[in-house]
Amino acid sequence: MGKVTKAVIPAAGLGTRFLPFSKAVPKEMLPIVDRPVLQYIIEEAVDAGIEDILLVTSRHKKVIEDHFDRLLDLEASLEAKGRNKELKQIRDIANLAKLHFVRQGQALGLGHAIGIAKEHIGDEPFVVLLGDDIMHPKTGVLKGMIQAYEKHESSVVALMEVPQEEISSYGCAAVEEMNESLVDISDLVEKPAVADAPSNLAVMGRYLFTPAIFEEIEHTKPGVGGEIQITDAMLTLLKSEKILGYKFSEGRFDTGKKIDYLRAVVELALERPDIGEEFQEIIRNAASKR
Ligand code: UTP
Numbered sequence: 001m002g003k004v005t006k007a008v009i010p011a012a013g014l015g016t017r018f019l020p021f022s023k024a025v026p027k028e029m030l031p032i033v034d035r036p037v038l039q040y041i042i043e044e045a046v047d048a049g050i051e052d053i054l055l056v057t058s059r060h061k062k063v064i065e066d067h068f069d070r071l072l073d074l075e076a077s078l079e080a081k082g083r084n085k086e087l088k089q090i091r092d093i094a095n096l097a098k099l100h101f102v103r104q105g106q107a108l109g110l111g112h113a114i115g116i117a118k119e120h121i122g123d124e125p126f127v128v129l130l131g132d133d134i135m136h137p138k139t140g141v142l143k144g145m146i147q148a149y150e151k152h153e154s155s156v157v158a159l160m161e162v163p164q165e166e167i168s169s170y171g172c173a174a175v176e177e178m179n180e181s182l183v184d185i186s187d188l189v190e191k192p193a194v195a196d197a198p199s200n201l202a203v204m205g206r207y208l209f210t211p212a213i214f215e216e217i218e219h220t221k222p223g224v225g226g227e228i229q230i231t232d233a234m235l236t237l238l239k240s241e242k243i244l245g246y247k248f249s250e251g252r253f254d255t256g257k258k259i260d261y262l263r264a265v266v267e268l269a270l271e272r273p274d275i276g277e278e279f280q281e282i283i284r285n286a287a288s289k290r
Pocket of ligand 1: 010011016106107113132256
């Protein structure tokens with residue numbers, strides 16, 4: 001099978017956990033200092049060698065397209081004022097990758113959102129990056145998953161150990177160890193009760209699929225929460241193909257969840273060379289007053 005060059009980023013969900021903010025502004029556009037969450041995710045894909053990205057959005061999410069488009073009047077104004085740094089920044093955003101957009105008319109679930117990408121992807125392997133999940137560049141998860149695919153030619157998903165009592169919030173995998181970072185997935189359950197969970201390994205925001213997933217999605221009925229779950233489609237894919245798990249342990253931020261969004265802002269802002277030190281002082285002072 002061919003090289004992995006395409007990505008799908010589903011960003012059409014309702015963002016219920018981030019209301020009321022997400023009523024008018026997509027949660028995927030939440031700022032981490034001065035860049036929206038989605039920009040970090042697209043930069044991660046590009047950094048892993050992806051050239052073509054399909055964003056699945058919805059009627060309420062037009063600002064996403066605007067952010068990654070050219071803005072000629074702003075460019076002209078910055079150029080006239082000699083603001084070359086800002087000019088480069090906004091031009092670079094529009095040139096990150098070949099971006100395409102498609103709409104999911106109704107938020108029928110992650111599996112459904114990925115299924116919409118079928119025509120665009122064609123007969124190629126591809127990656128899926130969830131539009132609200134940031135992976136710190138130091139984790140190298142997506143690159144590692146692509147390398148695993150190149151070696152084993154099978155689908156790969158990112159897995160992270162979570163405390164047992166939290167497993168009910170995730171897709172959970174039963175696995176057999178292969179080596180330090182790779183496991184062979186034998187079973188998958190979406191949001192299991194703690195007592196029924198086969199492990200504490202949770203599926204986390206990055207997937208690499210062979211195109212065979214599309215047929216499985218087409219046959220998947222609504223599952224947990226009435227949504228077409230990608231976990232259910234993966235479960236039927238498991239009957240005909242191997243799915244590997246790529247284990248990692250830290251550096252993931254679920255920015256669709258308020259507290260994890262705040263953690264992302266704090267940790268990523270502290271790393272910024274321009275504001276990190278000053279921000280650290282602010283955090284220290286704020287904490288010492290409590
Ligand atoms: P989430 O489950 O985190 O998003 O899906 P959500 O449904 O918006 O969240 P809540 O539970 O209501 O707060 C992970 C990613 O998949 C996208 C979301 O936009 C998010 O980036 N998604 C989810 C879709 O594109 N379509 C869907 O039908 C569901």
